[in-house]
Amino acid sequence: MAVTVRPGGGARARKPARRASGAGDRVLYVVCAFAALVAVVVIVEVIYQVISGASPSINRFGLGFVFHTAWKPNLFIFGAGEMLEATLVTSFMALVLATPLGIAIGLFLAMLAPPRVRAVIGPLVEMLAAIPSVVLGLWGVIVLAPFVAQDVEPFLHGAFGFIPLFGPPQTTGLSVFTAGLVLTIMVVPIIASLSRDLFLSVPRDLQDGAAALGATRWEIIRGVVLPTTSSGVIAAALLGLGRALGEAVAVALVIGGGSTIHRSIFGPGTTGAARIIEEIESLDNNLHLASLFYLALILLVLGVLTNLLAQAIARRVGGEQAMLVR
Amino acid sequence: MSGGVPDPEAAAPEPGSGVPDPTSPLTATGNLRRRAGVSRAFEVVAIVAALVAVGVFCLVIFAVAQRGLSAISFHFLTSDPNLVDIGSGGIAPAIVGSVIIVAIATAIAMPLGVLIAVFLVEYAGPRSGRVIRMALDLMNGLPTVVVAFMVYGLIVLGTHEETGYAASVALAVIMLPLIARSSHQVLLLVPGSLREAADALGVSRWRTVVGVILPSALGGIVTATILAAARAAGESAPLIILDSLVIGEVVHVNPLHGLATMPLTVFTYLDTGTPAAVSQAWGTALVLMAMILASNVGARVFLARNRSRLGL
Numbered sequence: 001m002a003v004t005v006r007p008g009g010g011a012r013a014r015k016p017a018r019r020a021s022g023a024g025d026r027v028l029y030v031v032c033a034f035a036a037l038v039a040v041v042v043i044v045e046v047i048y049q050v051i052s053g054a055s056p057s058i059n060r061f062g063l064g065f066v067f068h069t070a071w072k073p074n075l076f077i078f079g080a081g082e083m084l085e086a087t088l089v090t091s092f093m094a095l096v097l098a099t100p101l102g103i104a105i106g107l108f109l110a111m112l113a114p115p116r117v118r119a120v121i122g123p124l125v126e127m128l129a130a131i132p133s134v135v136l137g138l139w140g141v142i143v144l145a146p147f148v149a150q151d152v153e154p155f156l157h158g159a160f161g162f163i164p165l166f167g168p169p170q171t172t173g174l175s176v177f178t179a180g181l182v183l184t185i186m187v188v189p190i191i192a193s194l195s196r197d198l199f200l201s202v203p204r205d206l207q208d209g210a211a212a213l214g215a216t217r218w219e220i221i222r223g224v225v226l227p228t229t230s231s232g233v234i235a236a237a238l239l240g241l242g243r244a245l246g247e248a249v250a251v252a253l254v255i256g257g258g259s260t261i262h263r264s265i266f267g268p269g270t271t272g273a274a275r276i277i278e279e280i281e282s283l284d285n286n287l288h289l290a291s292l293f294y295l296a297l298i299l300l301v302l303g304v305l306t307n308l309l310a311q312a313i314a315r316r317v318g319g320e321q322a323m324l325v326r
Numbered sequence: 327m328s329g330g331v332p333d334p335e336a337a338a339p340e341p342g343s344g345v346p347d348p349t350s351p352l353t354a355t356g357n358l359r360r361r362a363g364v365s366r367a368f369e370v371v372a373i374v375a376a377l378v379a380v381g382v383f384c385l386v387i388f389a390v391a392q393r394g395l396s397a398i399s400f401h402f403l404t405s406d407p408n409l410v411d412i413g414s415g416g417i418a419p420a421i422v423g424s425v426i427i428v429a430i431a432t433a434i435a436m437p438l439g440v441l442i443a444v445f446l447v448e449y450a451g452p453r454s455g456r457v458i459r460m461a462l463d464l465m466n467g468l469p470t471v472v473v474a475f476m477v478y479g480l481i482v483l484g485t486h487e488e489t490g491y492a493a494s495v496a497l498a499v500i501m502l503p504l505i506a507r508s509s510h511q512v513l514l515l516v517p518g519s520l521r522e523a524a525d526a527l528g529v530s531r532w533r534t535v536v537g538v539i540l541p542s543a544l545g546g547i548v549t550a551t552i553l554a555a556a557r558a559a560g561e562s563a564p565l566i567i568l569d570s571l572v573i574g575e576v577v578h579v580n581p582l583h584g585l586a587t588m589p590l591t592v593f594t595y596l597d598t599g600t601p602a603a604v605s606q607a608w609g610t611a612l613v614l615m616a617m618i619l620a621s622n623v624g625a626r627v628f629l630a631r632n633r634s635r636l637g638l
């Protein structure tokens with residue numbers, strides 16, 4: 001890791017003169033460099049710990065773990081196939097629902113809302129992200145799930161029942177579908193606030209130019225705002241996807257915890273992260289713990305991949321500024 | 327229209343000749359009308375989307391407030407849980423435990439985060455800066471279960487004991503990138519003139535940082551820390567994995583043992599499933615939400631006041 005200070009270049013032009021002044025400067029530098037080193041060490045440590053915790057399971061099952069669908073802790077048989085499918089289905093559903101919704105909210109906040117409305121609705125949308133996942137899970141189990149079971153799922157089954165995906169609803173409402181809805185609620189504020197910041201960064205001149213040529217509001221957005229921000233919006237959606245892939249507790253509460261792959265999204269299931277939450281307190285054997293570590297390793301890989309992809313896309317247009325952590 | 331002497335025939339152009347009728351009302355027709363309609367439809371969609379998000383937020387808040395208020399009393403907030411008659415117990419240990427765990431996490435994450443931000447602003451070269459920012463972004467994108475497993479391998483596997491401070495370490499890892507990135511942004515906003523003034527006075531670099539730059543960025547740093555702490559207070563996955571004592575029977579304050587926390591209490595009572603337990607879960611959820619939303623609103627108000635004072 002390069003923590004050495006290089007003289008010259010941009011903002012560092014006056015460094016040599018400053019470096020001469022005393023022990024205090026050296027102490028501050030060492031302390032800050034140490035803190036920065038900690039950030040890098042934590043990432044390395046996460047990767048090391050998760051791999052080493054998973055190693056018994058990796059040695060036993062190899063890559064086949066990812067595809068095998070049997071999960072029988074008492075028989076020392078572990079496979080993540082079902083959980084990965086449920087993870088991908090719920091996250092993909094959240095992505096499909098949350099991306100248009102989040103972009104529309106972002107456009108509303110950045111382009112349409114009068115300042116006073118924006119000052120109220122913007123923070124409200126962001127506070128949606130501040131609701132703890134366990135509270136959202138509680139609400140999902142007791143309020144959302146019965147509503148979904150009685151109204152939403154029968155309606156969708158009636159309308160689209162010919163597609164196997166929309167099979168007959170269960171009575172509890174604890175299903176892959178409900179988990180997808182809860183994840184949507186968690187992802188929308190992320191995409192909305194990131195894309196709002198992107199839309200606000202579009203130069204006013206470009207929009208005024210389009211307006212002067214007679215473009216309607218929608219044409220300004222389609223012709224100017226969305227094209228200049230598209231990479232950033234895709235990156236925002238990927239960051240939302242990353243959040244959905246790793247969410248554990250809310251999903252564990254509402255997904256119903258079945259262990260058979262259903263054709264229908266109205267059946268119960270378990271995602272990788274939810275399985276960890278369900279079983280970490282009741283471990284059968286060491287291989288069981290190692291297999292949960294293996295699940296975490298898969299989540300780590302998925303999380304890092306979506307994150308790196310988002311960073312790469314955001315950087316391609318220099319939109320990194322707008323991808324701030326919030 | 328075609329220039330030259332106005333033709334008396336063209337004074338009243340027939341429709342379809344391409345010449346606008348000056349007497350017709352000024353409303354859009356044809357293609358223009360369609361375009362205006364599309365634009366209008368988009369505006370409606372955007373407004374509905376915003377209303378849906380606000381509506382869901384209000385629904386959740388309303389449900390938690392409605393069901394939680396009936397469980398909350400002074401007794402509920404200040405007494406220990408009653409494991410025999412759940413409905414008559416309180417959540418004092420969970421409130422104390424949550425505060426302790428988040429306080430320790432903040433004590434770890436805030437200094438580290440601010441120092442990382444100072445390093446990024448003051449010392450980092452282009453390459454080391456990129457490495458550190460990437461590390462922070464990756465850390466921010468880590469699923470919380472993965473962070474919890476890191477700490478599980480680091481601390482819990484060695485001692486075979488699930489403790490409050492293990493949970494604090496995991497929460498600190500979750501808070502660190504939030505604090506570091508926001509502090510970095512705030513430090514970048516500090517006016518260059520302040521630094522130049524310090525330079526002109528011959529102030530050494532560390533005194534400039536400690537005496538000039540950090541104080542003027544303090545408001546933003548505090549806001550970032552409060553928001554990160556509020557986020558950490560609501561995390562439940564690391565607590566479930568790292569902190570075992572699920573519902574404390576009495577108030578504990580020693581983080582070297584398990585500590586009861588509010589998210590864990592909600593999770594456990596919901597798992598128990600009896601009406602009394604679920605009512606307790608709603609009450610706990612209301613207390614947790616109220617604390618988190620209050621710190622969110624507080625941090626925003628504080629930032630707004632701070633910003634207007636600095637004239638940023």
